[in-house]
Amino acid sequence: MTDVILEKVGKTYPNGYHAIPSVDLSIEEGEFIVLVGPSGCGKSTLLRMVAGLESISTGELRIRGERMNEKEPAERDIAMVFQNYALYPHMSVYDNMAYGLKNRGMAKKMIEEKVSDVAAMLGLTELLQRKPRQLSGGQRQRVAMGRAMVRDPKVFLFDEPLSNLDAKLRVQMRVEIRQLQRKLGTTTLYVTHDQVEAMTLADRLVVLNKGKAEQIGTPMDLYNKPATPFVAAFIGSPSMNLVDANLTEQGIHLSETLTLPLSHQHRGDIVWGIRPEHLEVSDERNADFALRIQAVESLGAETLIHGKIETEFGNGEPMVVRLSGPHLPEVNSLMWLTAPMSHWHLFDAKTQQRL
Amino acid sequence: MIENRPWLTFASHATLLTGIALVALPVWMALVASTHPASAFGVGHIPLWFGDAGAETWGTVLFEKAGNGVDTPVWFMMLNSLIMALGITFGKIAISLLSAYAIVFFRFPFRNLCFWIIFMTLMLPVEVRIVPTYEVVANLDLLNSYTGLTLPLIASATATFLFRQCFLSIPGELVEAARIDGAGPWRFFFDILLPLSRTNIAALFVILFIYGWNQYLWPLLITTDDAYYTLVMSIKRMLSVTDGDIAWNQIMATTLLAMLPPVAVVIGMQKLFVKGLVDSEK
Ligand SMILES: Nc1ncnc2c1ncn2[C@@H]1O[C@H](COP(=O)(O)OP(=O)(O)O)[C@@H](O)[C@H]1O
Ligand SMILES: [Mg+2]
Numbered sequence: 001m002t003d004v005i006l007e008k009v010g011k012t013y014p015n016g017y018h019a020i021p022s023v024d025l026s027i028e029e030g031e032f033i034v035l036v037g038p039s040g041c042g043k044s045t046l047l048r049m050v051a052g053l054e055s056i057s058t059g060e061l062r063i064r065g066e067r068m069n070e071k072e073p074a075e076r077d078i079a080m081v082f083q084n085y086a087l088y089p090h091m092s093v094y095d096n097m098a099y100g101l102k103n104r105g106m107a108k109k110m111i112e113e114k115v116s117d118v119a120a121m122l123g124l125t126e127l128l129q130r131k132p133r134q135l136s137g138g139q140r141q142r143v144a145m146g147r148a149m150v151r152d153p154k155v156f157l158f159d160e161p162l163s164n165l166d167a168k169l170r171v172q173m174r175v176e177i178r179q180l181q182r183k184l185g186t187t188t189l190y191v192t193h194d195q196v197e198a199m200t201l202a203d204r205l206v207v208l209n210k211g212k213a214e215q216i217g218t219p220m221d222l223y224n225k226p227a228t229p230f231v232a233a234f235i236g237s238p239s240m241n242l243v244d245a246n247l248t249e250q251g252i253h254l255s256e257t258l259t260l261p262l263s264h265q266h267r268g269d270i271v272w273g274i275r276p277e278h279l280e281v282s283d284e285r286n287a288d289f290a291l292r293i294q295a296v297e298s299l300g301a302e303t304l305i306h307g308k309i310e311t312e313f314g315n316g317e318p319m320v321v322r323l324s325g326p327h328l329p330e331v332n333s334l335m336w337l338t339a340p341m342s343h344w345h346l347f348d349a350k351t352q353q354r355l
Numbered sequence: 356m357i358e359n360r361p362w363l364t365f366a367s368h369a370t371l372l373t374g375i376a377l378v379a380l381p382v383w384m385a386l387v388a389s390t391h392p393a394s395a396f397g398v399g400h401i402p403l404w405f406g407d408a409g410a411e412t413w414g415t416v417l418f419e420k421a422g423n424g425v426d427t428p429v430w431f432m433m434l435n436s437l438i439m440a441l442g443i444t445f446g447k448i449a450i451s452l453l454s455a456y457a458i459v460f461f462r463f464p465f466r467n468l469c470f471w472i473i474f475m476t477l478m479l480p481v482e483v484r485i486v487p488t489y490e491v492v493a494n495l496d497l498l499n500s501y502t503g504l505t506l507p508l509i510a511s512a513t514a515t516f517l518f519r520q521c522f523l524s525i526p527g528e529l530v531e532a533a534r535i536d537g538a539g540p541w542r543f544f545f546d547i548l549l550p551l552s553r554t555n556i557a558a559l560f561v562i563l564f565i566y567g568w569n570q571y572l573w574p575l576l577i578t579t580d581d582a583y584y585t586l587v588m589s590i591k592r593m594l595s596v597t598d599g600d601i602a603w604n605q606i607m608a609t610t611l612l613a614m615l616p617p618v619a620v621v622i623g624m625q626k627l628f629v630k631g632l633v634d635s636e637k
Contacts, residue, residue, distance in 0.1 A: 051531075051535065052535075053531050053534065053535075072534070073531075073534050073535045074534065074535060074536070074537035078535070079535065080531075080532070080535050082528045082531070082532060083528070084526065084528055086526065086528035086529050086531065086532035087532075088529065088532075088533075088547060089551065090547075090550040090551055090553075091550075099533075099536050099538070099546070100535070100536035100537055103536055103537035103538055103542060104537055147532075147536075
């Protein structure tokens with residue numbers, strides 16, 4: 001069953017800034033959707049429109065078939081977790097979680113039951129009488145989630161909920177959020193600028209760029225078949241090597257002297273891409289091109305090699321190679337590489353669409 | 356700055372003690388003076404140690420009549436002062452909370468203009484607008500009434516400004532969280548805003564109570580009935596007796612009594628007051 005539908009939803013701020021031209025998205029019940037994109041691309045704006053904290057300028061939002069555009073946030077049956085948690089500082093953990101239920105006129109007995117259930121699920125039972133300032137960052141985060149969960153809403157909305165936690169806790173909370181969402185089966189819309197978080201959490205990802213949804217799909221769809229160079233560069237770390245090139249009957253001209261043979265009906269300017277992990281080290285005879293090594297990052301389990309494609313006129317396009325295990329090539333030496341054709345990504349330079 | 360030098364500790368303590376002595380001396384003299392019979396002042400020197408008429412003077416002043424032409428007892432005038440001071444304090448706090456609430460959280464036309472107009476009234480304290488205000492109060496038939504004593508002093512730009520700053524420091528996310536939790540404007544005001552401004556309200560309470568208690572010119576102008584005389588203005592009237600000697604002992608006792616409530620408020624609310632001035636727990 002389709003749970004949340006955004007139909008040509010757009011946003012123009014009162015100051016005239018056109019933050020989101022038009023987004024179409026339909027979310028299935030229980031699905032975990034992550035909105036991802038660089039800072040300022042309109043993720044929060046879109047989420048806040050769903051929450052009802054920003055008005056919807058154009059288009060329509062439906063939750064369970066019901067038009068929501070004119071509804072107050074409290075009437076939409078959604079719950080939101082904010083980046084800075086937004087806990088009421090003067091209320092105990094218990095009151096923070098109970099406040100929304102109290103405002104709905106729920107009986108005291110029932111509130112107590114619900115809060116203690118959720119507190120037990122999140123391991124907050126011992127902390128119920130504390131004030132937010134007496135909690136650690138991770139505990140506050142948990143309370144904020146608890147406050148959302150007791151409401152038993154149709155939709156969870158998260159706006160970069162983990163960005164204030166340290167790296168270790170972030171990973172731990174990420175796993176926990178995913179488990180909880182699976183268990184509760186609540187439709188979730190989650191905003192982040194961190195592509196690793198996005199890839200690991202999402203059933204489906206929406207990559208936003210300047211307010212436009214560049215691509216909507218499963219994490220593996222986006223990794224294997226990015227629709228645009230923007231998505232290609234955004235998903236995956238380190239990001240895909242992209243080279244401006246030209247496609248003729250001989251193949252792809254990466255530079256005047258370097259051509260990768262290919263028969264393709266498209267002609268003209270293209271963007272050629274290959275992920276760092278798909279480049280292979282080979283010998284001089286079989287190689288597609290050589291890389292002049294500029295820097296080596298050894299991470300133990302893998303090694304990242306930064307360099308520039310060696311051409312007759314000196315250095316060409318920059319390129320990153322990711323090799324598993326430790327390697328210690330010398331800086332400024334040459335490294336011969338092959339780029340398997342099955343891993344190539346071709347985009348039309350003009351339309352920015354995948355070929 | 357923590358230093359451990361004995362002479363420095365000594366010097367700073369000595370400075371503080373001197374300061375306290377200077378401030379406390381007049382109070383001490385008033386206290387001593389109130390324990391001597393009125394005749395002790397005729398000779399022209401001020402006694403420096405307690406006399407034996409203390410209990411009698413204090414008893415008369417507090418429960419019978421203040422003397423020097425003022426026939427009401429001090430406890431009664433204290434009550435009037437208290438009603439006026441509390442009326443002004445609570446009125447000011449309530450009104451400025453509401454106006455700051457409107458200015459910060461609601462979008463209405465000319466919002467900023469409203470704020471600046473309120474702000475400009477800082478330039479118009481009672482003393483400046485006393486004649487027109489008197490006229491208005493007289494026309495409304497509010498002379499000699501508690502309403503007349505308090506109402507014209509209630510509007511407060513300072514308090515509005517203070518609460519505006521306090522409200523502006525409340526993060527937007529908190530307001531939004533409350534909206535999602537289904538708190539309407541009143542619920543938000545009472546459940547979130549008031550508790551968060553608690554320390555500011557307390558600090559303001561102290562300042563405004565002292566301001567209200569010490570009102571002098573306005574009560575002097577609009578009360579002509581003994582039943583509404585306040586303590587602070589009565590001291591001045593006690594000083595202006597024309598016939599006979601001034602009973603200094605009674606005046607000193609009254610003055611000391613007039614100082615007690617503000618001191619009590621400051622001491623009682625000291626902790627909250629300091630907290631409200633220096634930190635915010637948002
Ligand atoms: N209230 C506002 N008025 C005008 N412009 C805004 C407002 N809020 C956000 N914007 C602009 O809209 C764009 C998207 O913002 P936002 O949705 O917050 O981005 P992000 O993807 O980082 O969450 C930004 O360029 C921002 O400057
Ligand atoms: Mg954002």
